[in-house]
Amino acid sequence: MAAYEPVLLRNKGVENSTALKVYESRGGYQALRKALKMNPEEVVEEVKRANLRGRGGAGFPAGVKWGFLPKDRTVTYLCVNSDESEPPTFSNRVLIEIDPHMLVEGTIITAYATRAQVAYIYMRVEFHEQFHILQKAIDEAYAAGYLGSKVLGSDFALECYIHRGAGAYVCGEETGLIESIEGKRGCPRIKPPFPAVEGLFYKPTVVNNVETLCNVPHIIERGADWFTGIGPQHSTGPKLFCISGPVNKPGCYEGAMDITVRDLIEREDMGGGMLPGKKVKGVLPGGVSVGILTADELDMKMDFQDPAKYGLLGLGTAAAVVIDQDTDMRSVLRNMARFYGTESCGQCTQCREGTAWMHTIARRIEADGGRIEDLDIIAETARSMGMMPGLSICGLSDGATYPLETIVKKFHSELEESIRAQSPTETDALAGAVGH
Amino acid sequence: MPKITIDNREIECRKGISVLQAALEAGWNIPHYCAHPGLRVVASCRLCLMEMRMPDPKTQEPTWSPKLVPACQTPVRDGQVVRFDSDRVRQNVKRCMEFFLLDHPLDCPVCDQAGECHLQDYSYRFGEAESRMVDEKLEKPKKDIGPRTLLYSDRCVLCTRCIRFTQEISGTHELCLVNRGTRNEIDVFPGKPLDNPLQGNVVDICPVGSLIDKDFLFKRRVWELESASSICPGCARGCFIRVDHCDGTVYRLKPRYNPKVNDWWICDEGRFGWKYVHDDKRITAPVLHRGHEKTTPKWEELPEILRYRFEEQMRKNGPDKVVAMLSPFMACEEAWLLIKFIREVAPQAALAMGPVSEDGENQHFPVGASGDAVRFTILKEKCPNRRGIELLIGAAGGKTLSFEEFVEKSAAGDFSAGWVVGGYPAEWVDKAAGKIAPKFELLVVQDIFPNALTDAATIILPSCAWVEREGSFVNSTGLIQPFERAISPPEGVKRDGQYLYEIAGLDGLYRAGRVRELMNATIEEFAAVFEAPPMPAHAH
Numbered sequence: 011m012a013a014y015e016p017v018l019l020r021n022k023g024v025e026n027s028t029a030l031k032v033y034e035s036r037g038g039y040q041a042l043r044k045a046l047k048m049n050p051e052e053v054v055e056e057v058k059r060a061n062l063r064g065r066g067g068a069g070f071p072a073g074v075k076w077g078f079l080p081k082d083r084t085v086t087y088l089c090v091n092s093d094e095s096e097p098p099t100f101s102n103r104v105l106i107e108i109d110p111h112m113l114v115e116g117t118i119i120t121a122y123a124t125r126a127q128v129a130y131i132y133m134r135v136e137f138h139e140q141f142h143i144l145q146k147a148i149d150e151a152y153a154a155g156y157l158g159s160k161v162l163g164s165d166f167a168l169e170c171y172i173h174r175g176a177g178a179y180v181c182g183e184e185t186g187l188i189e190s191i192e193g194k195r196g197c198p199r200i201k202p203p204f205p206a207v208e209g210l211f212y213k214p215t216v217v218n219n220v221e222t223l224c225n226v227p228h229i230i231e232r233g234a235d236w237f238t239g240i241g242p243q244h245s246t247g248p249k250l251f252c253i254s255g256p257v258n259k260p261g262c263y264e265g266a267m268d269i270t271v272r273d274l275i276e277r278e279d280m281g282g283g284m285l286p287g288k289k290v291k292g293v294l295p296g297g298v299s300v301g302i303l304t305a306d307e308l309d310m311k312m313d314f315q316d317p318a319k320y321g322l323l324g325l326g327t328a329a330a331v332v333i334d335q336d337t338d339m340r341s342v343l344r345n346m347a348r349f350y351g352t353e354s355c356g357q358c359t360q361c362r363e364g365t366a367w368m369h370t371i372a373r374r375i376e377a378d379g380g381r382i383e384d385l386d387i388i389a390e391t392a393r394s395m396g397m398m399p400g401l402s403i404c405g406l407s408d409g410a411t412y413p414l415e416t417i418v419k420k421f422h423s424e425l426e427e428s429i430r431a432q433s434p435t436e437t438d439a440l441a442g443a444v445g446h
Numbered sequence: 447m448p449k450i451t452i453d454n455r456e457i458e459c460r461k462g463i464s465v466l467q468a469a470l471e472a473g474w475n476i477p478h479y480c481a482h483p484g485l486r487v488v489a490s491c492r493l494c495l496m497e498m499r500m501p502d503p504k505t506q507e508p509t510w511s512p513k514l515v516p517a518c519q520t521p522v523r524d525g526q527v528v529r530f531d532s533d534r535v536r537q538n539v540k541r542c543m544e545f546f547l548l549d550h551p552l553d554c555p556v557c558d559q560a561g562e563c564h565l566q567d568y569s570y571r572f573g574e575a576e577s578r579m580v581d582e583k584l585e586k587p588k589k590d591i592g593p594r595t596l597l598y599s600d601r602c603v604l605c606t607r608c609i610r611f612t613q614e615i616s617g618t619h620e621l622c623l624v625n626r627g628t629r630n631e632i633d634v635f636p637g638k639p640l641d642n643p644l645q646g647n648v649v650d651i652c653p654v655g656s657l658i659d660k661d662f663l664f665k666r667r668v669w670e671l672e673s674a675s676s677i678c679p680g681c682a683r684g685c686f687i688r689v690d691h692c693d694g695t696v697y698r699l700k701p702r703y704n705p706k707v708n709d710w711w712i713c714d715e716g717r718f719g720w721k722y723v724h725d726d727k728r729i730t731a732p733v734l735h736r737g738h739e740k741t742t743p744k745w746e747e748l749p750e751i752l753r754y755r756f757e758e759q760m761r762k763n764g765p766d767k768v769v770a771m772l773s774p775f776m777a778c779e780e781a782w783l784l785i786k787f788i789r790e791v792a793p794q795a796a797l798a799m800g801p802v803s804e805d806g807e808n809q810h811f812p813v814g815a816s817g818d819a820v821r822f823t824i825l826k827e828k829c830p831n832r833r834g835i836e837l838l839i840g841a842a843g844g845k846t847l848s849f850e851e852f853v854e855k856s857a858a859g860d861f862s863a864g865w866v867v868g869g870y871p872a873e874w875v876d877k878a879a880g881k882i883a884p885k886f887e888l889l890v891v892q893d894i895f896p897n898a899l900t901d902a903a904t905i906i907l908p909s910c911a912w913v914e915r916e917g918s919f920v921n922s923t924g925l926i927q928p929f930e931r932a933i934s935p936p937e938g939v940k941r942d943g944q945y946l947y948e949i950a951g952l953d954g955l956y957r958a959g960r961v962r963e964l965m966n967a968t969i970e971e972f973a974a975v976f977e978a979p980p981m982p983a984h985a986h
Contacts, residue, residue: 178626351628352626353626354627355627356627356628356630357488357490357604358490358492359490359491359546359603359604360492360541360542362545362604362628362630363545363546363548364545365627365628366548366584366627366628367545371581383578387578391541394537399514400513400514400515400516401492401495401538402492403489403490
């Protein structure tokens with residue numbers, strides 16, 4: 011296999027890579043100059059041709075999304091999703107830390123393509139250092155004329171603001187994010203209308219993930235054909251993968267979407283293998299919300315299609331966390347359940363009550379109070395919250411469904427064993443408890 | 447009118463409504479909490495999810511979509527095909543009902559809402575007898591959120607109807623959601639209680655026992671209550687209300703849907719404005735003054751006594767010394783009967799309009815709204831039937847007087863015989879009016895409470911509160927709206943309509959509809975009264 015040439019992380023290790031001068035010296039902002047010579051529709055067309063699928067989790071083609079904007083719009087907003095709150099995911103953070111100007115350039119080109127006049131970068135509040143890095147980059151871009159009322163002397167004007175969140179997972183959902191920017195509770199909106207028609211401040215709005223936008227300058231600079239030449243046909247372009255857990259080199263790595271989970275763990279230029287004495291028991295390969303893989307399923311490809319074959323929701327954020335043989339699956343179950351229980355915004359009944367109930371049960375199972383039927387209740391609850399489409403307003407509930415359902419399904423025998431190994435008194439006491 | 451098919455049955459429905467509303471109006475009892483036809487759609491309770499036929503993305507063949515969609519969020523479209531009668535839909539409702547009850551305290555025996563609770567109804571229809579929840583329930587507090595309302599957070603299903611009401615109808619924004627996920631609670635902001643002129647509606651629209659009216663708290667089980675359709679007499683707006691009563695006592699007033707006047711809402715002033723009905727200071731028997739002697743005449747003798755007394759005055763003082771002051775609290779039918787009597791005994795009698803109470807300015811809601819944005823109005827004119835009385839006085843012709851003219855002329859001794867109707871819930875006889883009594887040789891005063899005029903009257907006739915009578919009021923926009931009687935008047939009191947019917951020389955029982963037929967012969971407006979279109983109770 012030919013060595014992969016990094017695109018998104020090409021400035022990794024370069025001294026002072028966050029500075030405008032350094033970015034420019036390595037070819038930065040040339041794509042913007044090129045884009046400004048094209049008309050916006052041509053830019054959209056190029057991105058469409060590249061089949062750039064959203065990197066935030068759902069994998070929706072960015073160019074198609076931009077195409078949904080009504081033709082007769084006068085005001086358009088661009089929201090950049092930098093809420094990055096999916097557990098084990100830190101690729102946006104790495105991008106901003108290494109190459110903030112790549113994001114700024116991608117934002118400017120996207121705004122030009124979508125005719126947006128204002129871009130809001132919605133950043134999770136926990137990104138303190140990253141906020142300062144990106145703000146400095148934005149300030150530099152203003153000073154250099156890349157942002158402001160005349161971008162590079164053209165008629166195109168763009169204002170760019172960072173909006174800092176307040177620490178809610180659900181604000182990474184595009185309409186939750188929009189509500190949050192508007193100063194409201196981060197509760198996802200009902201659709202339709204979709205943001206492209208009625209989004210931020212009830213105007214046409216495009217919401218894209220940081221990594222998605224970072225791909226845009228490269229597509230413009232090198233062309234859609236170059237982009238589609240990377241990775242499999244349905245999952246084109248460079249992709250960042252995160253790996254964490256008991257591996258030798260946890261971190262964020264770049265590659266084409268033709269690698270497997272095993273590659274991500276084992277390859278020397280990626281995870282570098284398991285820590286001494288550690289063995290893989292399971293992997294949550296796409297952030298936690300897509301579900302879990304067993305040690306036998308590590309040949310899953312990290313692309314947009316393969317995860318479904320393993321009963322997973324999708325590629326998600328392509329951030330894998332490895333669970334080793336010493337970890338009690340009951341703790342993993344409880345940990346997952348707790349996350350969604352506290353992060354559900356609470357609008358939809360199934361998600362609000364289901365996540366909390368699963369957490370209550372998982373907590374009891376972990377504390378040696380489990381019953382075999384609890385596993386069935388968790389699986390059934392998970393199924394009645396997500397899986398069947400349309401049950402709730404946003405995808406958080408599906409995201410809560412998959413890890414819990416797949417853990418219970420794929421690790422049923424282990425969980426069952428742990429429950430049977432409990433001291434009998436507590437189990438008996440609960441077995442007798444019936445009623446509301 | 448669009449035609450849609452629900453569960454294999456084609457129905458015609460109103461344009462622009464949701465599939466949920468269409469189904470409810472056509473008689474389906476689809477479970478729902480968050481949807482309310484008067485409020486913004488949030489589609490969050492997920493109870494009304496349905497299956498919809500959609501063209502297959504590949505073949506364009508219509509097939510049942512794998513996706514469930516909320517009926518409340520789906521507008522009706524001609525030719526649409528949906529179903530609620532399916533395993534997936536039923537399964538969803540069943541699971542939702544289990545979820546709603548996970549942390550519910552199940553305190554129906556002490557809950558005011560029991561008997562009219564959608565959580566009870568839906569659990570009965572769709573839920574399970576036993577819960578699989580064996581863990582400790584999450585406890586949420588009972589909160590005193592305002593001077594009139596309590597919030598039991600533990601019974602709340604978080605439909606947010608109350609929040610949306612304060613945002614969209616009252617425009618006062620007192621209520622909000624705090625915390626997240628299952629710890630979500632409705633709350634008020636610190637130091638800003640739920641205290642606006644429309645706040646009582648949040649109790650009405652709460653589908654469960656979470657928002658509770660302190661005034662009704664622990665007073666009665668709702669299944670003991672009987673209801674009468676009525677009109678609020680609090681202002682000239684004429685909101686449709688329901689009087690809930692039991693054993694001759696009013697317990698609460700609730701709004702009734704009226705698309706032309708109040709939609710689903712009423713104000714607190716009207717809602718709690720009935721307390722005077724059960725005031726023990728009310729006049730409870732007719733009184734006849736003969737010199738210094740005070741007697742209680744029998745009701746049967748009164749028509750003859752009154753007719754004789756007025757005829758006596760005519761003979762003695764001439765035909766133009768008689769006056770009748772009608773009250774804007776009278777029903778149209780009662781006023782017509784009184785006019786009929788007076789004009790029969792004294793064809794030249796003057797007809798006067800009683801004082802029209804006003805208070806402050808008209809209040810529009812949401813606060814600050816004007817024009818089309820106005821969703822509810824409280825009028826400053828605090829009586830229900832000025833229009834109706836004016837209409838009848840006008841139709842009767844002859845000499846008419848304003849209240850000021852009536853007081854002035856009476857004080858000047860222009861009249862020797864008068865019939866004065868009060869019926870105001872509060873003191874209405876001002877200083878000037880209080881002094882006119884001695885100028886009359888015969889003064890009949892028909893009122894609810896004693897005042898300066900009843901003290902000096904020759905004959906006092908007890909009057910009934912509106913909940914004890916039946917008739918119609920004409921509201922500020924000219925709608926003639928009927929109201930039923932709810933309860934009996936206090937012991938010893940005959941209904942105004944009945945004795946006026948007898949005094950006017952008619953035989954039998956007073957029925958408002960019967961009187962309107964008679965009125966219609968000369969006043970065509972009374973050919974029909976306004977009744978709101980029927981709406982199934984569960985449709986709003």
